[in-house]
Amino acid sequence: MNSYYQHYNTVASGLALSIEIIGTLAFAISGIVVAARKRLDIVGVSMVCGLSAFGGGTLRDILLDRRPFFWVEYHNWLWVILGLCIAAMIFLRSKHIELTEKSIQIPDALGLAMFTISGTQIALVSGSPLFVSVLMGVMTAIFGGVLRDIACNEIPQAFTDHRPYAVIAFIGSWIFIACNHLLMSDWMATMISFMTIVTLRMLAIRFNWSIPSWLSK
Amino acid sequence: MNSYYQHYNTVASGLALSIEIIGTLAFAISGIVVAARKRLDIVGVSMVCGLSAFGGGTLRDILLDRRPFFWVEYHNWLWVILGLCIAAMIFLRSKHIELTEKSIQIPDALGLAMFTISGTQIALVSGSPLFVSVLMGVMTAIFGGVLRDIACNEIPQAFTDHRPYAVIAFIGSWIFIACNHLLMSDWMATMISFMTIVTLRMLAIRFNWSIPSWLSK
Amino acid sequence: MNSYYQHYNTVASGLALSIEIIGTLAFAISGIVVAARKRLDIVGVSMVCGLSAFGGGTLRDILLDRRPFFWVEYHNWLWVILGLCIAAMIFLRSKHIELTEKSIQIPDALGLAMFTISGTQIALVSGSPLFVSVLMGVMTAIFGGVLRDIACNEIPQAFTDHRPYAVIAFIGSWIFIACNHLLMSDWMATMISFMTIVTLRMLAIRFNWSIPSWLSK
Numbered sequence: 001m002n003s004y005y006q007h008y009n010t011v012a013s014g015l016a017l018s019i020e021i022i023g024t025l026a027f028a029i030s031g032i033v034v035a036a037r038k039r040l041d042i043v044g045v046s047m048v049c050g051l052s053a054f055g056g057g058t059l060r061d062i063l064l065d066r067r068p069f070f071w072v073e074y075h076n077w078l079w080v081i082l083g084l085c086i087a088a089m090i091f092l093r094s095k096h097i098e099l100t101e102k103s104i105q106i107p108d109a110l111g112l113a114m115f116t117i118s119g120t121q122i123a124l125v126s127g128s129p130l131f132v133s134v135l136m137g138v139m140t141a142i143f144g145g146v147l148r149d150i151a152c153n154e155i156p157q158a159f160t161d162h163r164p165y166a167v168i169a170f171i172g173s174w175i176f177i178a179c180n181h182l183l184m185s186d187w188m189a190t191m192i193s194f195m196t197i198v199t200l201r202m203l204a205i206r207f208n209w210s211i212p213s214w215l216s217k
Numbered sequence: 218m219n220s221y222y223q224h225y226n227t228v229a230s231g232l233a234l235s236i237e238i239i240g241t242l243a244f245a246i247s248g249i250v251v252a253a254r255k256r257l258d259i260v261g262v263s264m265v266c267g268l269s270a271f272g273g274g275t276l277r278d279i280l281l282d283r284r285p286f287f288w289v290e291y292h293n294w295l296w297v298i299l300g301l302c303i304a305a306m307i308f309l310r311s312k313h314i315e316l317t318e319k320s321i322q323i324p325d326a327l328g329l330a331m332f333t334i335s336g337t338q339i340a341l342v343s344g345s346p347l348f349v350s351v352l353m354g355v356m357t358a359i360f361g362g363v364l365r366d367i368a369c370n371e372i373p374q375a376f377t378d379h380r381p382y383a384v385i386a387f388i389g390s391w392i393f394i395a396c397n398h399l400l401m402s403d404w405m406a407t408m409i410s411f412m413t414i415v416t417l418r419m420l421a422i423r424f425n426w427s428i429p430s431w432l433s434k
Numbered sequence: 435m436n437s438y439y440q441h442y443n444t445v446a447s448g449l450a451l452s453i454e455i456i457g458t459l460a461f462a463i464s465g466i467v468v469a470a471r472k473r474l475d476i477v478g479v480s481m482v483c484g485l486s487a488f489g490g491g492t493l494r495d496i497l498l499d500r501r502p503f504f505w506v507e508y509h510n511w512l513w514v515i516l517g518l519c520i521a522a523m524i525f526l527r528s529k530h531i532e533l534t535e536k537s538i539q540i541p542d543a544l545g546l547a548m549f550t551i552s553g554t555q556i557a558l559v560s561g562s563p564l565f566v567s568v569l570m571g572v573m574t575a576i577f578g579g580v581l582r583d584i585a586c587n588e589i590p591q592a593f594t595d596h597r598p599y600a601v602i603a604f605i606g607s608w609i610f611i612a613c614n615h616l617l618m619s620d621w622m623a624t625m626i627s628f629m630t631i632v633t634l635r636m637l638a639i640r641f642n643w644s645i646p647s648w649l650s651k
Contacts, residue, residue: 035593041645043600044593047580058497063275065284067499075563089648129292146264146368151580153589155370159252159261166260211258214306280492282501346509363481363585372587376469376478383477428475431523 012187016114023111026104028053028081031148032088033097038152046085048148053081056144060119060136064126105205113197115141116169117176117190130177137173142166162210164200172197229404233331240328243321245270245298248365249305250318255369263302265365270298273361277336277353281343322422330414332358333386334393334407347394354390359383379427381417389414446621450548457545460538462487462515465582466522467535472586480519482582487515489578494553494570498560539639547631549575550603551610551624564611571607576600596644598634606631 031052035045054071061069071077092100119140123133142165146156158166172193179189203209248269252262271288278286288294309317336357340350359382363373375383389410396406420426465486469479488505495503505511526534553574557567576599580590592600606627613623637643 036648038589038594039648040589040593041596041647043576043645044590047593062279062496063286065282065499069497072562072566075566078565078569089646092648128289131292131295132289135295142260150367150370150584151590151593153370153584153587155255155257156261156368159257159264159368160255162258211260212306213258214253214256214309279496280503282499345506348509348512349506352512359477367584367587370587372472372474373478373585376474376481376585377472379475428477429523430475431470431473431526 019110019114020118022107023114024053024077025084026107026111027056027144028084029088029100029104030108030145032085032092033101034148034152034154036088036092036094036097040152042085042089045089046082048151049085050078050081051151052144052148053077054144055147056115056140056142057119059143059147060122060140063139064123064128064136066122066126106202109198109201109205112141112165112169112201113172113194116173116197117193120173120176121186121190124177124180134170134173134177137176138166138169141169162213164204164209164211167211168197168200168204171200236327236331237335239324240331241270241294242301243324243328244273244332244361245301246305246317246321247325247362249302249309250314251365251369251371253305253309253311253314257369259302259306262306263299265368266302267295267298268368269361269365270294271361272364273332273357273359274336276360276364277339277357280356281340281345281353283339283343323419326415326418326422329358329382329386329418330389330411333390333414334410337390337393338403338407341394341397351387351390351394354393355383355386358386379430381421381426381428384428385414385417385421388417453544453548454552456541457548458487458511459518460541460545461490461549461578462518463534463538464542464579466519466526467531467538468582468586468588470522470526470528470531474586476519476523479523480516482585483519484512484515485585486578486582487511489581490549490574490576491553491578493577493581494556494574497573498557498562498570500556500560540636543632543635543639546575546599546603546635547606547628550607550631551627554607554610555620555624558611558614568604568607568611571610572600572603575603596647598638598643598645601645602631602634602638605634 028049031049032045034052035048038044040048050071054069054077057070061067116137118137120133120137122140123136124130128136142158145158149156149158175196176189176193179192180186184192245266248266249262251269252265255261257265267288271286271294274287278284333354335354337350337354339357340353341347345353359375362375366373366375392413393406393410396409397403401409462483465483466479468486469482472478474482484505488503488511491504495501550571552571554567554571556574557570558564562570576592579592583590583592609630610623610627613626614620618626
């Protein structure tokens with residue numbers, strides 16, 4: 001998530017960093033929202049928030065045998081998470097939760113796109129086959145939320161809500177790989193797949209798309 | 218799961234490969250059945266199916282620090298899993314679920330035997346102590362199902378149904394080790410422990426055996 | 435957990451070993467108690483008991499990429515766990531469960547202190563940043579219980595019961611690091627933080643302390 005955009009020019013690099021920060025914060029806040037619904041204590045809120053923010057990338061790195069983890073290399077993020085959780089416990093009231101969820105939809109879509117693409121790219125660089133790289137991209141994006149829900153004793157939302165979330169990550173990841181095979185620059189491939197994921201996700205929310213359900217009872 | 222039977226003659230090797238394929242498919246289908254009961258969407262079905270099929274071996278490889286994982290080395294299996302899940306969502310009706318569960322009992326027993334023995338052998342080769350190797354064998358066989366149930370928000374069936382499943386794997390794994398210590402060939406040790414596990418499992422289903430329960434309320 | 439007190443004199447080393455054994459047994463018994471409440475079978479009881487006893491340290495070692503695990507290096511512990519589980523299933527009656535929980539409070543506090551400090555130290559030695567080392571200390575102490583509760587399909591007690599448990603580990607771990615920075619000997623730093631954690635935990639139980647809750651509904 002940290003070496004591949006050194007080839008970009010400074011503007012692009014600053015943009016990528018901003019999106020990464022926004023995405024991580026959106027994932028962290030989604031963890032706080034779920035933890036708040038369950039009335040967890042400060043330990044639970046912090047752990048679930050951290051799982052949401054860093055769980056996907058950490059699982060990917062364990063599977064790929066990569067170190068250091070993001071939250072070890074940039075360990076100041078841990079203070080951000082802790083501060084965010086304490087602030088949430090003081091200021092977040094129940095009536096705000098739905099509002100919070102709505103307001104993180106766009107940051108969350110940016111995170112979905114960013115983490116899918118960076119996960120795919122990291123897996124490709126480490127020599128993974130194509131489908132495995134796509135899977136790593138999807139897992140980077142969704143497994144923070146999956147671990148969050150398992151820790152909160154829920155069936156993972158990504159597995160059961162029939163909303164196109166992982167499916168969009170899956171499509172975007174293949175588009176990224178296709179662009180790479182067409183010998184586009186990394187920058188171009190990233191841009192195209194990034195815009196595709198964000199656009200599809202926004203359309204999915206706007207028009208309330210749902211993915212195919214069980215055809216039969 | 219892939220290097221140790223290169224010493225077998227071709228027939229035996231083909232047989233072992235067939236059993237491995239049958240076992241993996243049985244584990245995958247057990248994941249689809251549980252996911253179908255929970256009415257998960259295509260993302261959930263695919264993830265739970267993949268966890269069932271590959272979760273045990275992947276966890277073993279993480280613990281033993283072994284790479285590549287089975288599903289990375291043979292990544293075409295990922296297409297098989299995805300195809301299986303899509304087919305299941307189109308064709309599997311609720312009334313079929315019980316039938317499906319019954320019809321995978323024999324393939325599942327073959328998988329139980331195969332993965333227990335291969336897991337034990339891989340751990341032994343990597344220098345693990347005997348009890349640890351047995352544990353790795355048992356975990357290879359049962360932790361796909363354990364992760365499947367945790368992801369579906371259930372207490373793992375293997376922990377709570379009082380059926381001899383892990384216990385049979387445990388016994389079979391010790392028999393495999395005992396045969397090895399008696400200086401039998403790998404082939405002989407595998408055959409004996411394989412037949413023991415499959416036979417015990419079939420008897421357990423046929424006569425509805427149960428393992429000792431809590432003696433007291 | 436095993437190399438750092440070789441510098442102590444023999445008495446201290448024997449003391450440390452005793453505390454480690456007492457702590458591990460307390461964690462194992464807490465697993466049996468939770469498994470008994472859920473009426474798991476012998477497989478479930480053994481697995482949950484093993485997760486409680488070794489889960490925290492194993493997760494820490496996976497994250498730090500350290501091998502061998504405690505239960506691989508000292509594999510005879512696996513027989514102890516198995517024997518303990520069989521004994522519990524024969525002798526532990528429901529009316530005993532609350533009594534058992536009460537009687538492991540002190541051993542559990544010793545385990546909390548021991549595993550927090552050893553986890554922190556191991557992470558520091560492996561070059562982790564300070565906050566990451568604290569987190570590893572806390573995770574070593576609490577994630578056995580977290581994995582136990584997830585396997586039993588409960589929200590982890592450490593996340594939700596508003597009792598100061600992880601918080602005390604967190605404080606104790608920072609005290610250990612502070613003592614180290616003040617150039618105290620390892621032995622002195624360990625003693626001070628150990629006594630702090632045990633004392634705080636005993637006070638928390640005695641006076642029924644609770645950690646700050648959500649301020650608002």
